[in-house]
Amino acid sequence: MKxxxxxxxxxxxxxxxxxxxxxxxxxxxxxxxASHELEDVIRLVxxxxxxxxxxxxxxxxxxxxxxxxxxxxxxxxxxxxxxxIVGIAVADSAVKLLHTxxxxxxxxxxxLWRHDLFTAIASREVIRYAKNEIDAGVxxxxxxxxxxxxxxxxxxxxxxxxxxxYRIEQGVxxxxxxxEQELLGYDHAVAGSELAVHWGLPEALQAVVRYHHQxxxxxxxxxxxxxxxxxxxIIAMMWGQDxxxxxxxxxxxxRYTAYFEISPEQLAMIMLxxxxxxxxxxxxxxxxxxxx
Numbered sequence: 001m002k003x004x005x006x007x008x009x010x011x012x013x014x015x016x017x018x019x020x021x022x023x024x025x026x027x028x029x030x031x032x033x034a035s036h037e038l039e040d041v042i043r044l045v046x047x048x049x050x051x052x053x054x055x056x057x058x059x060x061x062x063x064x065x066x067x068x069x070x071x072x073x074x075x076x077x078x079x080x081x082x083x084x085i086v087g088i089a090v091a092d093s094a095v096k097l098l099h100t101x102x103x104x105x106x107x108x109x110x111x112l113w114r115h116d117l118f119t120a121i122a123s124r125e126v127i128r129y130a131k132n133e134i135d136a137g138v139x140x141x142x143x144x145x146x147x148x149x150x151x152x153x154x155x156x157x158x159x160x161x162x163x164x165x166y167r168i169e170q171g172v173x174x175x176x177x178x179x180e181q182e183l184l185g186y187d188h189a190v191a192g193s194e195l196a197v198h199w200g201l202p203e204a205l206q207a208v209v210r211y212h213h214q215x216x217x218x219x220x221x222x223x224x225x226x227x228x229x230x231x232x233x234i235i236a237m238m239w240g241q242d243x244x245x246x247x248x249x250x251x252x253x254x255r256y257t258a259y260f261e262i263s264p265e266q267l268a269m270i271m272l273x274x275x276x277x278x279x280x281x282x283x284x285x286x287x288x289x290x291x292x
Contacts (some may be wrong), residue, residue: 007184013152014194018096023048024089028200031086041082045089046073054088055080062280063121083137090201091144097151098144104157105150107244112150117281118241119143122274123232129262134224135204142208142229145201149192149209150243156184161245168249176246177213189213215253224259231256239271241278 020028026044030036045051052073059076060069070076077085091098098116101109120143127134157180164179173179180187193210201209204222211218211226212233218226230253237248256262262270 007156010152010186010191010194013156013191014198017152017195017198018093020090020199021048021051021093023051024086024093025200027082027086027089028202031082031202038077038082041085042074042077045077045085051089051092054092055085058084058088058281063124063277081137083135084140087137087141087144090141090199094145094148097148100151100154102150102154102244104154104160105244105246106161112147112243114278115236115241115243116144116147118236118239118274118278119146119229119232121232121277121281122235122270123229125270125273126228126231126235126260126262129260129266130224130228131259131261132224134228138202138204138208138225139228139232142205142212142225143232145192145196145205146208146212146229146233147188147192147243148195149188149190152191152195153180153184153186153188165245165249175213175251176249213250216255227253227256227259231260231262235267235271235274239275 019025023044027041030040030044045055055073055076056070058064059080060066064080066079070079095113098113099110100112101107102112120140123139123143124136127136127139160179160183164173164176164183167173167179168175173182177187177189189210189212193206196206196209203219204225207218207222208226208229212229215223215226215230234250234252236242237250240247242248
């Protein structure tokens with residue numbers, strides 16, 4: 001497969017992407033300050049009425065299922081944790097990208113969002129079986145953002161999916177991401193990680209986006225987290241929540257067993273739990289997506 005004629009420079013594609021909102025940028029800045037306190041996060045959320053509504057909607061959703069309804073931001077931030085709050089803010093800023101139609105993958109509008117949301121939920125379930133502690137909030141946020149690069153490069157891949165699938169079927173290329181590299185000189189994981197750097201996302205999330213198809217190459221301190229999202233991604237595709245032509249066209253890295261103890265029965269339970277949660281939360285999580 002030959003590289004496409006003069007594909008756009010990746011830096012240009014990244015610079016065209018929407019920037020993060022004021023609230024998301026400030027929350028990320030606060031999170032990277034070692035001396036920050038939870039009150040700093042609460043104050044930033046309370047000054048953004050749209051984000052306040054989103055946080056209260058998410059915290060009361062079946063995924064997080066508080067025993068009693070939570071009606072204040074103070075309690076919501078305490079219940080969810082600051083990393084989930086930042087994830088909500090970042091995902092809301094990225095909603096134009098997450099809810100776009102992916103022409104290059106023959107995916108309908110909303111397919112990317114549904115896949116990422118299912119991946120986020122599945123990743124959060126996967127870490128329950130981790131041999132070492134992994135932050136649930138980072139796993140959830142990483143799942144939401146792992147495929148953001150597809151929205152960046154999709155237009156560049158328009159009209160290529162049939163050839164890509166044929167070459168995978170014939171064994172000429174091993175998977176979809178390898179084909180993207182051959183066509184463009186970069187792939188959706190590289191594109192997404194460049195955007196993550198451009199946005200100033202934490203290194204853990206940059207690692208998830210960059211290595212979710214190659215978790216063994218992730219920095220050691222983030223490898224368990226990246227494997228969690230890698231598994232969440234595969235689980236989402238196995239359940240039929242994919243992003244079009246590339247569905248199930250990636251390799252499962254079986255070295256995840258070094259980080260997780262998951263039996264076939266437990267895997268089936270993860271899938272069922274994730275599906276139930278997805279069906280409950282899909283219509284309520286970040287509802288502003290339709291309006292943006």
